[in-house]
Amino acid sequence: MNAVELRDVSLTLGGRTILAGIGLDIAMGEFVGVLGPNGSGKTTLMRAILGLVPPSRGSIHVLGQPATRGNPAIGYMPQARHFASDLRLSGRDFVASVSNGHRLGLPVRGRIARAEMEQALRLVGAQELARRPLAELSGGERQRLLLAQALIGKPQLLLLDEPLISLDPHRQQEVVDLVKTLKADLGIAVLFSAHDVNSLLGAIDKVLYLGSGQAALGTIDEVITGPVLSRLYGSHIDVVRVGGRIFVMSGSCCAETEEHRHEPAPADRQPRHSGHA
Amino acid sequence: MLEMLQYDFMRNAFAAAAVVAIVAGTVGYFLVLRGQTFAGHALAHVGFTGATGAVLLGIAPIWGMVLATVAAGIGMGFMGERLAQRDVAIGLVLALALGLGLLFLHFFTAFATQATTLLFGNVLAVDMRTVWVLLALGSVSLATLAVISRPLLFASLHPELAEAKGVSLRLYSVLFLAIVALATAECAQIVGVLLVFALMVGPAAAAQRLTSAMAAGVLLSAVLALLEAWSGIALAYYTDWPSSFWITALSAAVYLIATLPRPMGRFASAAPR
Numbered sequence: 001m002n003a004v005e006l007r008d009v010s011l012t013l014g015g016r017t018i019l020a021g022i023g024l025d026i027a028m029g030e031f032v033g034v035l036g037p038n039g040s041g042k043t044t045l046m047r048a049i050l051g052l053v054p055p056s057r058g059s060i061h062v063l064g065q066p067a068t069r070g071n072p073a074i075g076y077m078p079q080a081r082h083f084a085s086d087l088r089l090s091g092r093d094f095v096a097s098v099s100n101g102h103r104l105g106l107p108v109r110g111r112i113a114r115a116e117m118e119q120a121l122r123l124v125g126a127q128e129l130a131r132r133p134l135a136e137l138s139g140g141e142r143q144r145l146l147l148a149q150a151l152i153g154k155p156q157l158l159l160l161d162e163p164l165i166s167l168d169p170h171r172q173q174e175v176v177d178l179v180k181t182l183k184a185d186l187g188i189a190v191l192f193s194a195h196d197v198n199s200l201l202g203a204i205d206k207v208l209y210l211g212s213g214q215a216a217l218g219t220i221d222e223v224i225t226g227p228v229l230s231r232l233y234g235s236h237i238d239v240v241r242v243g244g245r246i247f248v249m250s251g252s253c254c255a256e257t258e259e260h261r262h263e264p265a266p267a268d269r270q271p272r273h274s275g276h277a
Numbered sequence: 278m279l280e281m282l283q284y285d286f287m288r289n290a291f292a293a294a295a296v297v298a299i300v301a302g303t304v305g306y307f308l309v310l311r312g313q314t315f316a317g318h319a320l321a322h323v324g325f326t327g328a329t330g331a332v333l334l335g336i337a338p339i340w341g342m343v344l345a346t347v348a349a350g351i352g353m354g355f356m357g358e359r360l361a362q363r364d365v366a367i368g369l370v371l372a373l374a375l376g377l378g379l380l381f382l383h384f385f386t387a388f389a390t391q392a393t394t395l396l397f398g399n400v401l402a403v404d405m406r407t408v409w410v411l412l413a414l415g416s417v418s419l420a421t422l423a424v425i426s427r428p429l430l431f432a433s434l435h436p437e438l439a440e441a442k443g444v445s446l447r448l449y450s451v452l453f454l455a456i457v458a459l460a461t462a463e464c465a466q467i468v469g470v471l472l473v474f475a476l477m478v479g480p481a482a483a484a485q486r487l488t489s490a491m492a493a494g495v496l497l498s499a500v501l502a503l504l505e506a507w508s509g510i511a512l513a514y515y516t517d518w519p520s521s522f523w524i525t526a527l528s529a530a531v532y533l534i535a536t537l538p539r540p541m542g543r544f545a546s547a548a549p550r
C-alpha cells in the first residue's frame with residue numbers, strides 16, 4: 001500500500017490550473033522533500049491530499065483510500081499559521097486543543113491524550129516552552145509547537161508545509177533530523193516542503209519538484225539536474241555542486257535562493273549564532 | 278452589610294447579576310480568545326433595536342432583544358469570519374441599529390426612562406420573573422457552549438488544521454455567535470446595551486492576562502465577572518450611584534491591574550501547574 005497515489009491529477013483553483021496531469025506514488029516510510037518556486041503548487045498539493053481541494057481530473061488515494069476531508073491518519077502543519085501573536089494561552093493548551101478536536105464535548109483530556117501530548121512535546125523538545133503563553137514565544141519557538149501539534153493522533157502520513165520558515169540554521173537542521181528520526185521510528189511517510197534542498201540533504205529519500213504545472217519525483221540525483229529543472233522552470237537551469245552543496249542556477253543567479261527574497265525574514269537564512277540557545 | 282439583602286429588589290439584583298456574570302465571564306473568555314470582541318459589542322447594539330421594536334409592539338423588551346441579537350449573531354456567523362471581523366461593516370451595522378432603536382422609541386411615549394434603562398441597564402429594577410428567564414437563557418447558552426467547546430477551540434486556534442480534519446469553521450462560527458448573542462441579551466439586562474463590554478470582555482481579558490492555563494482562565498473570568506457585578510451592586514446601594522457605573526469602573530480597574538507589569542507574575546505563569 002502506498003502512502004499517497006496520484007493518477008493523472010489536475011488541480012484547479014479559481015479557474016487557474018495549478019498542476020496538470022500529475023501521476024506519482026509515495027511509499028510508506030518515505031521522506032519526500034517538496035520543492036519548487038513560489039506559487040508552484042506545494043501547498044495546493046498538500047491541501048488536495050487532505051481532501052480540501054478536489055482534483056478537477058484524476059484520482060488521489062491516501063493510504064489506500066480515496067482522499068477525503070477529515071482523514072485522521074494525516075498529520076498536518078499548515079503554512080498559513082494565523083494564530084494571533086497576542087494569544088495569552090499556554091503552548092500546552094494550544095497543542096492540546098488538537099487532540100480529538102473534532103469531537104463534541106468539553107475539552108477535558110484523559111490520561112491517554114495527555115500522555116500523547118507530552119510525548120509530542122518531548123519529541124520536538126518543547127516541554128518547557130509549552131508552559132509559557134504563545135504571546136511570549138519567538139516565531140521559531142511557536143513553530144516547534146506546531147510541529148508537535150502535527151504529531152498528535154498517531155498519523156501515518158505527515159504533511160509539513162514549510163516547517164523551516166523563520167528557524168535559524170541550527171534549528172532547521174534539528175527539525176530535519178527530528179523528522180528523519182520520526183520517520184524511521186514510526187515508519188510513517190512524510191511530505192516536507194522547503195525552499196532549499198541543501199537543508200534536506202542526507203535526510204530525504206526523494207525529491208518532489210514542482211514547477212510550470214508539472215512535477216518530477218525521484219532521488220536528488222535524478223531530479224535536481226539541469227534538464228529536469230529546466231523543464232520545470234521553463235527556462236535554462238544549471239545545477240552546480242560545490243563542497244557537498246547543491247546550487248540551482250538560472251543564468252548567473254541562484255534560482256532557489258532568489259525565492260528567499262519573498263520570505264518575511266531573509267535574515268533568518270543567514271548563519272546567526274547569537275541570541276539562540 | 279447583610280441589611281441590603283432584606284429588600285426583594287436587592288435579592289433579585291444579586292441573583293440576576295450572578296447568573297449573568299457567570300455566563301458573560303465564560304462566554305467572554307472564548308470571545309476574547311477568538312478576537313471577536315467587537316462583534317459582541319455590535320450584537321448588543323442590535324439588541325437595542327430588538328428591544329425598542331418589542332416595546333413598540335407591546336412585547337417584553339428582553340424577548341425582542343434575544344430575537345434580534347440571535348438573528349444577527351447567526352447572520353454574522355454565516356457571513357464568515359472575514360466579514361464578521363471587518364470593523365467598518367460592524368461599525369455601520371452598530372450605528373444603524375442604534376438609529377433604528379431611536380426611531381422606534383420616538384413612537385413610544387415613555388421615551389426617556391425606557392431608553393436609559395435599555396442603554397445603561399438598571400439591575401435594581403429586575404423582578405423575580407426576569408431572574409428565572411435569565412437563568413433559563415443562561416443555562417441554554419452555557420450548555421450549548423459546553424457541548425461545542427472542544428471543536429470550537431480547535432477551530433479557533435487551528436483553523437486550517439480543523440478544516441482539514443473535517444470541522445466546519447462556519448458551523449462553529451454561527452453557533453458561537455448565537456451563544457454570544459444570547460449572553461449579550463442577558464448582559465444588557467444588567468448593564469445595558471452600551472456597557473455589555475464591561476461584563477463580557479473586561480473580566481475575560483483580565484483573566485487571560487493573569488493565567489495562561491485555559492481551564493483556570495475560564496474559571497477566573499467567571500469569578501471576576503461575578504465579583505465585579507456583585508460589588509458594583511453593593512456599591513450602588515451604599516452610594517446611590519448607578520450600579521452600571523460601578524460595574525464598568527470595577528471592570529476597567531481590574532483589567533488595568535491585570536495588565537500592570539508583574540515581575541513575580543511572569544515567573545508564576547511560567548511555573549509548572
Ligand SMILES: Nc1ncnc2c1ncn2[C@@H]1O[C@H](COP(=O)(O)OP(=O)(O)OP(=O)(O)O)[C@@H](O)[C@H]1O
Nearest residue numbers: 013014016018036037038039040041042043044045
Ligand atoms: N483560492 C485561490 N484561487 C486562485 N488561485 C489560487 C488560490 N490559492 C492559491 N492560488 C494560486 O495557486 C498557485 C499555487 O499556490 P500554492 O500556495 O500551492 O503555492 P506554493 O508552491 O505553496 O507557494 P509558496 O512557496 O509561496 O508557499 C499560486 O499561483 C496561487 O496564486
Ligand SMILES: [Mg+2]
Nearest residue numbers: 042043079161
Ligand atoms: Mg505554500
